[in-house]
Amino acid sequence: MTTVEIIFLGVYFSVLCVLAVYGSHRYRMAYLYYRHKFRLPTPKGVLPAMPRVTIQLPIFNEMYVVERLVESVCRIDYPRELLEIQVLDDSTDETCGIARACVERHRQKGHDIVYIHRENRSGFKAGALENGLKTATGEYIAVFDADFVPSPDFLLRTVPFFADSKVGMVQVRWGHLNREFSILTQAQSIFLDGHFIIEHTARNRAGCFFNFNGTAGIWRRITISDAGGWQHDTLTEDLDLSYRAQVKGWQFIFLPEVISPAELPVDMNAFKSQQHRWAKGSIQTARKLLPMILKSDLPFAVKREAFFHLTNNMAYLLMVLLSALMPLSMVVRFQHGLYGTLFLDLPFFISATASVCVFYVAAQREQGAKGWDRFKYLPFLMSLGIGMAISNAKAVIEALLGQQSAFARTPKTGAEGKKITTIKKSYRGSKTLLPLIELGFATYFLGALWFAIDNSIWGSVPFIFLFLAGFAYVGLSSLLEGRLKVSESAPAPMQVSEEQTRRAA
Template sequence: MFNWGDAFGFEHYFAHLLAKLILIVYGISLVLILFYSILQLSLAVKYKNSKSEVKKALPTFDPENTPYVTVQLPMYNEYYVAERVIERVAQMDYPLDKLEIQVLDDSTDETVDVIARKVKEVREKYGVDIKHIHRTNRVGYKAGALDSALPDAKGEFVAIFDVDFLPDVDFLQKTMPQFRDPKVGVVQTRWGHINKDYSLLTELQAFGLNGHFAIEQGGRSAAGHFINFNGTGGVWRIKCIEEAGGWEHDTLTEDLDLSYRAQIKGWKFSYLEDVIAPAELPITMSALKGQQHRWMKGGAECFIKMNKRILTAKNVRPSDKIHGLSHLFNSSVFVFILVMSLLSLPVLHIKDSFEDLNYFIQFGSIFIMSTLFLMFYYWNSYRDKTEDKPKSLLQFGKRFFQFLTISMGLSLSNAVAVIEGYMGIKSSFVRTPKFNVGAKEEGKVENKYDKKSISLITIGEGILFLVFGFTAINRLAFGDLGMVPFHLMLAIGYGSVFFYSIAEVRPALFSFVPKFSTRTSNVNA
């Protein structure tokens, strides 16, 4: 591959130059992944240390003096789950004379009638002040719905729940006392998982989300860095929303955008890890990829929008700026993983062709160091530990490498989303289909909103599965084992994502793909 380009009296001069350029880009990707893992490690250490600190007693709920709260439930064509969340929120244990519910309905199908009937039913059943607000357009999507209804809210505070959430009835009792501190603008809670044990796919999502809600949110909160409202499962002080400039819909992650604008203004965010807001995880690969696309692209859009404001903010500590920028830049790690993965193929040929460059290739061990840092990160957020520590470590190791492998398999799809975000390519807000899996039986899980198709990205994932699989087998056969584990993980990751994506579109072609199980889940996990 590199036996060409003789020039200036040097054999393979231009091939050697190209090899150096490839190794430089490869090395930069490795270093950026290491930098990401070091920051995650620092948050894990801070989180771990905070657990040994004496916690301050939380303020208690006072029903006589608690403020007026408006609960907003944004939804769009949620035929399967709309009634479930309305019923649950209507049962909240909070003074009825201080509670209002706004069902923000942008639906264009029969969901409108379903919501109207349910709103009338719970109003009569529980005596709660609940309104059905139906928009005939989707201007601004979710952010637009929240923003348009806010002027009519009776409350000083607004709690927001996506339609797949089932908050405990005492949710407001646990969160509202935090607002006795007039500087607190947001209270965010930890997501639980209604259907964690539904399948391996949901178990891996829960594993990753637990890392975010323990280490990222908990670690940043403990260190006093910026955290973010996660779009749902939290409460805003309306004055905070207004002073930060209100909901804007120029990014796909309006929650992340508003969170940073509010904290730059000096508002404090309170994170309650022990208060859980259970939610449904996506159960199909198409739904997961759609959700990941929105989160990754939205993160990149927020980085472009907010990086200068963070850097020039006068009242923000340097450490907060570093962690804030890295937080918004986090989704870019998938671009670095994709670049590193693709360049690892010519790097093998460079190793075979140029002995004088082999010293540089040895720095690939940086990836092992990054992996160890991330293992520490996820071990401290792992919620399936038992008293049998050796068994817990083995189970964790298995789950961690499963998670890492599938994350690698999603790197093409996620990297494309990030690049679109940086390039300013706009797309509509595509909400994640909900299935109400608690009411379904195996073999009968259907959702007309879960649009499945074989995209160019899916085809690309299939090609990468073949390329990395062939490379791993070829190198294994010739005894060159250095990158075999890495390429095997990539092959398995891309293969899993590809085959499940195809199986959802053409199930008859892949009857060998394991069916999802439907076990009862621990929502606190």
């Protein structure tokens, strides 16, 4: 074996090793979850009086869901004289007229609701929230994105936790209005269930930092200002503010039993856009805050969890590198008669892939799934995660290089259940050239699959097939997106009943 081939295999195994470490971290999350599962958060004390609350609704070109959002927020059970609602609209399309009319309609019904429109999107969502705080009258600030449908008891179940003067933010769990829409939305719901049910609960109850998710949460107003306010030098202003606040000593509470349903992206390009923003923003936040966190006097366990939390998306960059190296590694070792060494890969792949199974099966079990329903989407989940690696790796590289980009909103369609909604072309996820690269990787793995079968390297076939299926599905779905009809007309107002909200939760 040549020196080049030895170095090549060394790099390959190094990548596998690091990915196995990140994959094994899921085992720790599951362990912490079950260790602290029954440490249920309870309010410490009683507030002397019900406080004034401002609910901020930041929107940008949300013509299909803005009425649904406002109507659901106006159904929240809280004294009207203590509740202010701000519709923070940066829209440039028909949303402006729809939102203004909706706000006026509810103001005439007696709600303290205001419409605030900005001519420019300075700071994007963070800028809109910051601008709204200038006139907000609430002692506490709740935030809901346009695709959410909060339950009427949201404030009654979250505000009591602020009786503890150390609590700065309370986050609730996301539900899914259109989980059943497609296999893609099923997968997204499982990903999010894992994040909220397992990760958030584990981090919060183990005394580590976790983050406000940008929506479906409520802040003590002085916590926001004490932590430095909303800043827009990252694409994840929520993650950024969360860590700054917790470093300052503020405590966060996560309530998994309180659920706010939301709409999942229904097309691949919209999903990729959302994941790109989250991946890039998390690495931007890591670059901004991680050095300060690691140098601080925080406990080692908190620092360790912050490191894995903020750098987790680096795994996508390594996944792309692994995708390029894995077939070549198989060929090199086979040609040198080192077929037996292929089994050295197995512990690393088990550390990475089996952890995915354990993590998401646990999440679905806690979510209420039974029997086969806990397992049936696992192969697709693993393939989808692999297929998304190229898009998310691009986001990581942009963040590492300090490349700034605009806040790209995730298009909302008002989809519920399996209902297909007619939408405007401008509300569809944007297409890029990345699908061609993804299909190139799929072709590459098709060749690797043929080589493995032709030479009876059966141990590699399942893993190669996962990579092939993932890249092919993501690439083809991105190129052939067209399930939603295109229309240039405005939609009728959409409403979600309380019964629909309950089913989604």
